[in-house]
Amino acid sequence: MLKTFPKGGVHPNENKFSTGKPIERIDLPKQVYIPVAQHIGAPAEPIVVKGDMVKTGQLIAKSSGFVSANIHSSVSGKVVKIDKVSDSTGYKQTCIIIDVEGDEWIETIDRSETINDKIDNLTGEQIRNKIAESGIVGSGGATFPTHVKLSIPLGKTCEYLIINAVECEPYLTSDHQLMLEKAEEILIGCKLAQKVVGAKKILIGIENNKPDAISNMKTMAQKYKDIEVHALKVKYPQGAEKQLIKALTNREVPSGKLPIEVNCVVQNIGTTFAIYEAIQKNKPLFERVVSVTGKSISRPTNIMARIGTPINMLIEAVGGLPQDTGKIINGGPMMGKALNTVEVPVTKGTSGIVIIPEKYSTRPKSYNCIRCARCISVCPMGLEPYLLKNMSIVKMYEEMHKERALDCMECGSCSYTCPASIPLLDYIRLGKANINKILRSQKS
Amino acid sequence: MAINKLTVSMSPHDYGKNSVKKIMYGVVLAMVPALLVSVYFFGLDAIRVNLIAIASCLFFEWFFQKFFLKGNTTIADGSAIVTGMLLAFNVPSNLPWWIIVIGSLVAIGIAKMSFGGLGNNPFNPALVGRVFLLISFPVQMTTWPKVSVLNFTMTDAETGATPLALLKEGLNNGKSMTEIIDSIPTSYVDMFMGQMGGSLGEISALALIIGGLYMLFRKIITWHIPVAILGTVAIFTGILWGIDPTKYATPLFHIFTGGMLLGAIFMATDMVTSPMTHKGMIIYGIGIGVITVLIRVWGAYPEGMSFAILIMNAVVPLINNWTKPKRFGEIIKN
Amino acid sequence: MAIILNTLISLSLLGVVLAIILYFVAQKFKVYEDPRIDEVEEFTPGANCGGCGYPGCRGFAEACVKAETLDGIFCPAGGNEVMQNIAKVLGMTAAEKEPQIAVVRCNGSHEKREKTNIYDGPKSCAIESSLYTGDTACSYGCLGQGDCVEVCLFDAIYIDEESGLPLVDEEKCTACGACVKICPRSIIELRDKGKKNRRVYVSCMNKDKGAEARKICSVACIGCGKCIKACPFEAITLNNFIAYIDYEKCKLCRKCAQECPTGAILEINFPPRKEKEAIKEQETTEVDK
Structure with missing residues (x-):
């Protein structure tokens, strides 16, 4: 019996077209747009000005608080502008715009291919500082600054470091490919992270639809006694932090609390690779693997893209945007954001670009709720989406809070499964936003 | 582009x-x-x-x-x-x-x-x-035509009563159970196959069960409501039968006759009017089972399935309120 | 006969006993309420719109009775008439207030503001605006999903099918402010109704730079400041590339509207301009094209 989380979940079509496609590099863009807010928390403050020459890997915006992250230039060239540019939501955001000239990396980066597995010369504290310096954020999509996540609050201990290699989103294969190509580096990254949090054991959870990655990781992990690789039953949303902890350790993170409450810390597999590169290769986070995929794409693949590359360049690289494109999603189809333009840049949280043909891009027509209770049975958090939706419509926000609307992690299982195609999650999100507003006003 | x-x-x-x-x-x-x-x-x-x-x-x-x-x-x-x-x-x-x-x-x-x-x-x-x-x-x-195999003429057929009506009538007239059962022309096999008086769709247990299994397979219904209803009826009437077999019919008789299976499989499982959680469904099913038996055994009507379902329909909002699903990571207060 | 008698006696006895119980309970749990609250409530419109800031008309009446002066308490739905009546009942004075009306500060109709993408979701401005900038490139303009229509208790606002923008019914609008509060883009503003219902206002909220604003909407305020120079009363201010006409200072001379190169300044309920001006206006629009 494979492990999984017990309550709820759905099985969307996997559609992993880019499986097994080697990670490619594409030509550098002529211009990059690097947003200063690519993470949760305070936006970074630009430290370059118009006209400055920057090198690849150079710090260009400094973290402006504890929950914030440094931002490094992903190319070498000239800063042409620091301006407000529309991001993927269309709202304006400060971006540093750099004209690319050559590709000159800062000297400290070790660009050799050799694997450096010496991890004894640094203390946990030093590693964490280095992670913070390198601007690493969670690469799964939530983009929470990694050094904050690796800080264990006083009085708590970490027993398990859980590595999230589930990749439960349909279409996306970037983590999968990373595990095939960079398994050794990932494991060293895991060990480094373990050193920071002082975990006794590292558990790597991989869904069973990636047998090659599981076997590859298992063979590589043999030399480490405290790393366990677990195959998990395929079920969405297994990649959600709380669900993954439940699946691997059978511990339930209490409502409203963080995983450290049950002595766990969760890291994404892409993040551990970034940690390896930052510590062992001195390379800050300025590029990441992005799956560019979709049913209508001629050559779906995985691309190592520099942060700030406009998304249309990635699409050009896989054969251009098909005529019948109806929707472009930044991230996976279950939790990603639909884009209204292809001019937006790749950021630290971009795990994939999914292109959906027009035929599948609109939602089915919605009917009355027939109270079939499917939303309840698929909700991994044990909530009642139909009830939350109704409360949100009639603005009963306090009652909604009592029904634990804030536990909702917006996995979308309810909307996915609803036979009446009711946009449950849209209304729940609205309700959550209003609850948060009320809570904030109560605090102040 | x-x-x-x-x-x-x-x-x-x-x-x-x-x-x-x-x-x-x-x-x-x-x-x-x-x-x-x-x-x-x-x-x-x-x-x-x-x-x-x-x-x-x-x-x-x-x-x-x-x-x-x-x-x-x-x-x-x-x-x-x-x-x-x-x-x-x-x-x-x-x-x-x-x-x-x-x-x-x-x-x-x-x-x-x-x-x-x-x-x-x-x-x-x-x-x-x-x-x-x-x-x-x-x-x-309550005028049921007698069953006649493959009779495609539209003539007025003979009419007869359902086994449940015969049972009620017999008991009211003070007959003993064996006498009543003997007077009912249908055997258990007939009931299972559908050869008995009754409403259109309720007669054949076999056909209803096939339909129920299909819906289970298609995940249109879950097992909770039918099983809870039938289980409750079986246990309840089983106890009564055990106490006095001369006054009360067997559980099998109760399950195969009347609208029991039609109700349990098709009517009570109606999504709109049944509870949302599995726990709630079981409470709802037990309620229907108990009320049905109460009406059948002690009520004025020979059959109580429809009343039982309607009564429990009225309770569904309350059941939904009592039986919240278990929240993930719920902190249980001691 | 005996049955009827028994029934009559027992039922009347029951009735008497229950009545006595009820009487004592009512005495015991009686709550004193100022009778003036009822009187004041009589005068309120009874729409419970909440525009006054109190929970419903009853809450408003309670607040009026409790208050020492009627300053700062105003029933927007009832207006001055209601306030005077209330003042009479309470023996206080209520200051006359200029009647107001809700004004939609976006003029980006379908043809003037091109759609850049398709929004597929529930008909709710709140949801659409939390997701992204909306189906036009303007991140400040009206989304046209009609949250304001939904919230209006007086049926005074509706979405015009042709333009996709909300229109305010001048007769019905009570300036309760519900739409102002609900609009996620803060487009709707309460302005003085003006003499003869005439109003002049900037019908745009776009804070982008001029060129950008112009690109996404042909009637955007581009922040050129021409209106400021034209205004003889210093009623216009310019902030974040957007002009704002102070309705308290504006004397409705309409000079600003003439100057506006994009036609973002709207003049409502004015008689048509004289011919000379009309020609001039035509010229400017032609130049625009």
Whole structure:
């Protein structure tokens, strides 16, 4: 019996077209747009000005608080502008715009291919500082600054470091490919992270639809006694932090609390690779693997893209945007954001670009709720989406809070499964936003 | 580059293959075996009743939607067909057409559309229609034609009573159980196959169970409600039978006769009017089982399934309130 | 006969006993309420719109009775008439207030503001605006999903099908402010109704730079400042590339509207301009094209 989380979940079509496609590099863009807010928390403050020459890997915006992250230039060239540019939501955001000239990396980066597995010369504290310096954020999509996540609050201990290699989103294969190509580096990254949090054991959870990655990781992990690789039953949303902890350790993170409450810390597999590169290769986070995929794409693949590359360049690289494109999603189809333009840049949280043909891009027509209770049975958090939706419509926000609307992690299982195609999650999100507003006003 | 305007919506961007239509037509399909059995035993009358009920339900659905609710007509979603068929399954095959139309009007017009259409009705529409007819036209609703295999002439067939009615009548006349059972012409095998007096769709246990299994397979229903109802009835009547076999019928008799299986599999499991959580479904099923047996054994009517379901329908909002699903990461207060 | 008698006696006895119980309970749990609250409530419109800031008309009446002066308490739905009546009942004075009306500060109709993408979701401005900038490139303009229509208790606002923008019914609008609060883009503003219902205002909220604003909407305020120079009363201010006309200072001379190169300044309920001006206006629009 494979492990999984017990309550709820759905099985969307996997559609992993880019499986097994080697990670490619594409030509550098002529211009990059690097947003200063690519993470949760305070936006970074630009430290370059118009006209400055920057090198690849150079710090260009400094973290402006504890929950914030440094931002490094992903190319070498000239800063042409620091301006407000529309991001993927269309709202304006400060971006540093750099004209690319050559590709000159800062000297400290070790660009050799050799694997450096010496991890004894640094203390946990030093590693964490280095992670913070390198601007690493969670690469799964939530983009929470990694050094904050690796800080264990006083009085708590970490027993398990859980590595999230589930990749439960349909279409996306970037983590999968990373595990095939960079398994050794990932494991060293895991060990480094373990050193920071002082975990006794590292558990790597991989869904069973990636047998090659599981076997590859298992063979590589043999030399480490405290790393366990677990195959998990395929079920969405297994990649959600709380669900993954439940699946691997059978511990339930209490409502409203963080995983450290049950002595766990969760890291994404892409993040551990970034940690390896930052510590062992001195390379800050300025590029990441992005799956560019979709049913209508001629050559779906995985691309190592520099942060700030406009998304249309990635699409050009896989054969251009098909005529019948109806929707472009930044991230996976279950939790990603639909884009209204292809001019937006790749950021630290971009795990994939999914292109959906027009035929599948609109939602089915919605009917009355027939109270079939499917939303309840698929909700991994044990909530009642139909009830939350109704409360949100009639603005009963306090009652909604009592029904634990804030536990909702917006996995979308309810909307996915609803036979009446009711946009449950849209209304729940609205309700959550209003609850948060009320809570904030109560605090102040 | 892009020629089309892109569509923007909130996540998720992928959708499952469930749809209201699929569910409704799935239920219709699950009722086909019972329909075939009814045609086998009651002849063309069975088709006549079904067609009238479905057509009038569709008409009223369209009519009320168009002139009272002012929304898009939803007759294509199949829910009116389900209501029509269930109503037809719940009446004798020789019912005059105008009574069926009145039943449809009550079912769709009063029980469904006046609450706002599909999904908003607190009571099962078909059952409301049936109970309305049962109270308004008691003679027509309890005159059951005798079954006659493959009789396709539309002549007035002989009429007889259902086993449950015979049981009630016998007990009221002070007969002993063995006498009554002997007087009932149907054996358990007949009951299982459907050769007994009764409403159109309720006669064949086998066909209903096949339909139920199909719905389970298609995940249209879960096992909780039928099992809870049948289990409760079996246990309850089993205890009574154990106390005094001369006064009370066997559990098997109770399960195979009357609308027990039709109710447990098709009526009580109606999504709109049943509880949302599995725990709630079991409470609901137990309630239906207990009330049915109470009515059958001590009540004035020989059959209590429809009343039991309607009574429990009324309790569903309360059950939903009591039986919240277990929240993930809930901190249990000591 | 005996049955009827028994029934009559027992039922009347029951009735008497219950009545006595009820009487004592009512005495015991009686709550004193100022009778003036009822009187004041009589005068309120009874719409419970909440525009006054109190929970419903009853809450408003309670607040009026409790308050020492009627300053700062105003029933927008009832207006001055209601306030004077209330003042009479309470023996206080209520200051006359200029009647107001809700004004939609976006003029980006379908043809003037091109759609750049398709929004696929529930008909709710709140949801659409939390997701992204909306189906036009303007991140400040009206989304046209009609949250304001939904919230209006007086049926005074509706979405015009042709333009996709909300229109305010001048007769019905009570300036309760519900739409102002609900609009996620803060487009709707309460302004003085003006003499003869005439109003002049900037019908745009776009804070982008001029060129950008112009690109996404042909009637955007581009922040050129021409209106400021034209205004003889210093009623216009310019912030974040957007002009704002102070309705308290504006004397409705309409000079600003003439100057506006994009036609973002709207003049409502004015008689048509004289011919000379009309020609001039035509010229400017031609130049625009």
